[in-house]
Structure formats: structure tokens, C-alpha cells
Amino acid sequence: MEGDVQNLLTWIRSWGVFAPIASIFLMVLQAIIAPLPSFLIAGANGMVFGVFWGIVISWTGAMAGAAVSYYLATVFGDVVIPKKYKEKQWLKKLEHFNGKHGLMIVLIARLIPIVSFDFISYAAGLTRMRITHFLLGTGIGMFPATVIYTIIGHDFLQLEDYKGRLIILFLLLVLLFVVGLWVRKKYITKNE
Numbered sequence: 001m002e003g004d005v006q007n008l009l010t011w012i013r014s015w016g017v018f019a020p021i022a023s024i025f026l027m028v029l030q031a032i033i034a035p036l037p038s039f040l041i042a043g044a045n046g047m048v049f050g051v052f053w054g055i056v057i058s059w060t061g062a063m064a065g066a067a068v069s070y071y072l073a074t075v076f077g078d079v080v081i082p083k084k085y086k087e088k089q090w091l092k093k094l095e096h097f098n099g100k101h102g103l104m105i106v107l108i109a110r111l112i113p114i115v116s117f118d119f120i121s122y123a124a125g126l127t128r129m130r131i132t133h134f135l136l137g138t139g140i141g142m143f144p145a146t147v148i149y150t151i152i153g154h155d156f157l158q159l160e161d162y163k164g165r166l167i168i169l170f171l172l173l174v175l176l177f178v179v180g181l182w183v184r185k186k187y188i189t190k191n192e
Helices: 002-013 016-033 038-080 089-111 117-126 131-156 159-191
Strands: none
Touching: 002 016, 002 038, 016 038, 016 117, 038 117, 038 131, 089 117, 089 131, 089 159, 117 131, 131 159
């Protein structure tokens, strides 16, 4: 794992002035074929670009990756997903929620750090969720985790200087997870 992170850092840095573009491209590639977890890329962005630009680059890359995945699902979903799977209950239920609560579903799902980022994007595209709802829910919902992952990556290099902040960030990540689960249960259960 440590070698993978070091290789990732070396690869991003090797692009010089084009490193931000390379990192954004890597986030898009990750969303499509998932070669490595996006939180590692966000952490690497914190290490390479610092906190502010690391967050900007990570958020931009994640948004681009989500949009590409959504688009691929809308364009190729009918070809890739056989009709028998489209009639499955989970997809019908998702389409039902989508009409009334699409924005909230994406927002809540993005707030929960363990829900697959790519699955949300592909499911939203398959159900033909409004792109504006998808992008708004994605942009707002993934922002807290993106900030936390990027700062953790940045602070990890200077562990002694940022030990207290790292503990707080890990606690915030756990809190984000718990609040996301609570909101999901309360909101989705109430509206079923």
C-alpha cells in the first residue's frame, strides 16, 4: 500500500505543470474502471498540491468522474443492462424515488463515505435522473469527504505537526458516516 501511494505521488509529480490535469484525468479514469480508490487520489492531491489546491483538484476530478459515469450509463445502459435486470425490483424502487427525491438520494448517498461512488453515478444515469439534481447532490454531498481525505493526505506527511488535526479529521469522517446513515434511514424510511 505504501509503495502504491509513493508510485501515485511520483506519477502525479512527473507531469510537472500539467500535474493537476493528470490528477483530474486519473480521478475520471478511477470512476470508470476503478484502478484505485478515489480517497487515495484525494489524499495524494493533498500531499502534492497542498490543502486548498488539493481540495479544488480532488473535487473537480470527482465531479468530472461522476459526470462521465452518469453519461456512460445514460448512453450505454440500455445496451449493457439486459431487459430482465431493468425489471428488477431494486431498479424500479430507485426510479420511483428518483422522480420525487433524486436530489436527496444522491446527496445522502454521497455523504456516506462507504457507499460506492461509482455505483451512485451509474445508478443515477440508468434511472435517467435529472442531470441538475445529480450534479447538485454529488457536488454538495461529496464535498465534506473530499475535504477530509485531502487534508488527511496533506497532514500525513507531517504527522508530528498535525497529529491533533488528524485525530479530529478521523472523528469527523466517522461522524459524517453516522449522520449520513441516520439521515438516510430517517429520510428514505419516511418516504417509502
